[in-house]
Amino acid sequence: MILNEIAKEIGVLKYDLVPEGMHKYYPVPRERKAHLCSAELIDHLQERFDFFGEYHQAVRDAWLELEKNERMKAYVDAACLYMMDNEYEMVTKIKIPEFDGTPVKDFFALYIHLPSIDGAYEKYLQRGFDAETVKLYMKNYYNCLANAEKGVPGRPALTRTFFSWQCLYTKARLFRHGGFNFEVHRHGDANILKNKVTGEVVPVAIPQKISANGMVFGSVGETDEEGAFEATFEETEDAYVGYPAKGCRYVNEKTVFPKSEWVMLMKPGDNFIAVHIPRGSDISVEAFRAAREGAKKIIKQGFSEYDPKMFHCYSWLLSKDLEPMLKPDSKILAFGNTWIRYPQKDASGKSVFSFVFPATFNGPYEDLPEDTSLMRALKKHYIEGKVVLSYAGVIEL
Numbered sequence: 001m002i003l004n005e006i007a008k009e010i011g012v013l014k015y016d017l018v019p020e021g022m023h024k025y026y027p028v029p030r031e032r033k034a035h036l037c038s039a040e041l042i043d044h045l046q047e048r049f050d051f052f053g054e055y056h057q058a059v060r061d062a063w064l065e066l067e068k069n070e071r072m073k074a075y076v077d078a079a080c081l082y083m084m085d086n087e088y089e090m091v092t093k094i095k096i097p098e099f100d101g102t103p104v105k106d107f108f109a110l111y112i113h114l115p116s117i118d119g120a121y122e123k124y125l126q127r128g129f130d131a132e133t134v135k136l137y138m139k140n141y142y143n144c145l146a147n148a149e150k151g152v153p154g155r156p157a158l159t160r161t162f163f164s165w166q167c168l169y170t171k172a173r174l175f176r177h178g179g180f181n182f183e184v185h186r187h188g189d190a191n192i193l194k195n196k197v198t199g200e201v202v203p204v205a206i207p208q209k210i211s212a213n214g215m216v217f218g219s220v221g222e223t224d225e226e227g228a229f230e231a232t233f234e235e236t237e238d239a240y241v242g243y244p245a246k247g248c249r250y251v252n253e254k255t256v257f258p259k260s261e262w263v264m265l266m267k268p269g270d271n272f273i274a275v276h277i278p279r280g281s282d283i284s285v286e287a288f289r290a291a292r293e294g295a296k297k298i299i300k301q302g303f304s305e306y307d308p309k310m311f312h313c314y315s316w317l318l319s320k321d322l323e324p325m326l327k328p329d330s331k332i333l334a335f336g337n338t339w340i341r342y343p344q345k346d347a348s349g350k351s352v353f354s355f356v357f358p359a360t361f362n363g364p365y366e367d368l369p370e371d372t373s374l375m376r377a378l379k380k381h382y383i384e385g386k387v388v389l390s391y392a393g394v395i396e397l
Contacts, residue, residue: 003018003023003078004018006071007095010069010071010097011097011105012075012097017095018095019082021082021086022082026077026078028081035080037076037114037115039063039064041114042056042059042060043060049117049135049139050139050142051117051142053145053146055142055145058107058156059107062103062104065104066108066111072104079112080111080114080115081115082094083113083167083170084116087171088167091167091170091171092167094163096108096160101155107158109160109163110141110145113141113158113163113170117138117170120169120170120171124137124175127301127302128298129302137175137176138169141158141169144162145158147162175295177295178291179280179287179291180275182273182298182299183273183274184271184303184308185312187270188268188269188312190267190312191204191205191233191242191264191266191268192340193240193262193263194396195262196262196263201265201396202244202257203341203342203392203394204240204242204245205233205245206268207233209228209230210230210243210250210343211223212224212226212228213249214245214250214252214343215389216343216344216345217345219343219345219347220346220347221387221389229243231243239259240256240257240262240264242254242257243255245342245343248342248343249320249342249343250342265309266310271308273295273299273308273311273312275311275313277313277317284331285338288335288338292311296397310396312394313339313392313393314344314393315351316351316355316388316389316390317332317335317336318335318336318339318390318392320391325374325381336391340395341392342392343392344390344391346389349387349389356374357378365379365382365383366383
């Protein structure tokens with residue numbers, strides 16, 4: 001039975017999208033059988049890191065149950081080895097089954113990570129992080145289980161969303177500093193130019209469709225064909241030619257940027273440092289500047305092989321839609337103005353909900369809480385049928 005058929009049988013819905021490289025691990029090569037998940041490994045990780053906390057026994061019992069299912073065990077084994085051998089960009093393509101209310105499915109995604117955890121710990125140490133800091137990173141797996149249980153009491157789980165997020169820790173590509181998460185991200189998709197004399201930094205659109213409003217076509221509210229245009233980008237021997245962002249929106253003005261005056265800071269395919277902003281972070285200009293400076297040192301010491309070009313952020317905190325709702329001296333507006341901003345596609349327009357409102361909110365907009373002035377303004381905004389689009393931004397490293 002080939003791995004795709006196994007994936008279909010155990011409930012991986014898009015079974016035809018099993019990463020091609022996973023197939024070589026079914027059946028498991030004899031020399032790799034010591035690199036798989038097991039009850040002994042679960043106990044080892046618990047003893048070394050208190051990895052599962054109070055969920056240890058539940059994770060262990062569910063594993064013993066999973067082992068009885070030959071098909072599930074075969075898929076997990078192949079996924080474990082694929083996780084161990086490949087970079088982040090590949091392992092996030094691993095598909096996991098739909099949850100069915102059983103501990104086996106709730107912990108299924110977690111088991112795929114476990115054989116790589118000791119290696120991740122060592123990799124962080126090699127990158128210059130101290131042991132106590134790395135142990136805190138290891139606790140993020142427990143935090144995912146606990147967060148799932150907050151949403152559904154009695155159901156700790158590693159969800160699909162957090163499966164991909166935890167891959168950043170499993171591959172030692174994420175670190176926290178100054179209240180922000182910094183991710184080594186490969187293969188960016190932006191053209192960023194800088195004027196050699198004035199220092200002006202200008203984002204120039206990659207080839208894509210742009211709405212009449214200067215937003216990426218297909219974003220919420222940006223699907224009207226009238227006035228839309230196809231942005232192009234060309235590099236000649238003497239110049240860069242494309243459509244720049246002005247005032248955080250792309251303009252329908254094909255512009256020539258002579259290489260005698262402009263240099264490319266970042267192009268599609270270059271690596272960058274993605275900045276993630278957890279709830280409760282101090283986003284004051286001073287705090288963020290200090291966090292960036294500290295992150296630069298960590299990147300230079302531990303991640304220099306990636307040669308990242310810029311800091312990059314994609315967030316509702318950078319949105320121009322917030323300006324009418326906030327006071328001029330707002331920390332959020334000041335934080336947004338720290339970045340050189342430009343549009344990226346936002347097909348949901350709802351990322352603000354994960355940060356401003358209760359994470360578990362699932363009701364009509366009229367039932368949103370109004371505890372702060374921002375909550376009240378956003379509630380009114382969404383009731384009126386408007387959205388807050390996320391924007392991208394860059395800062396030089």
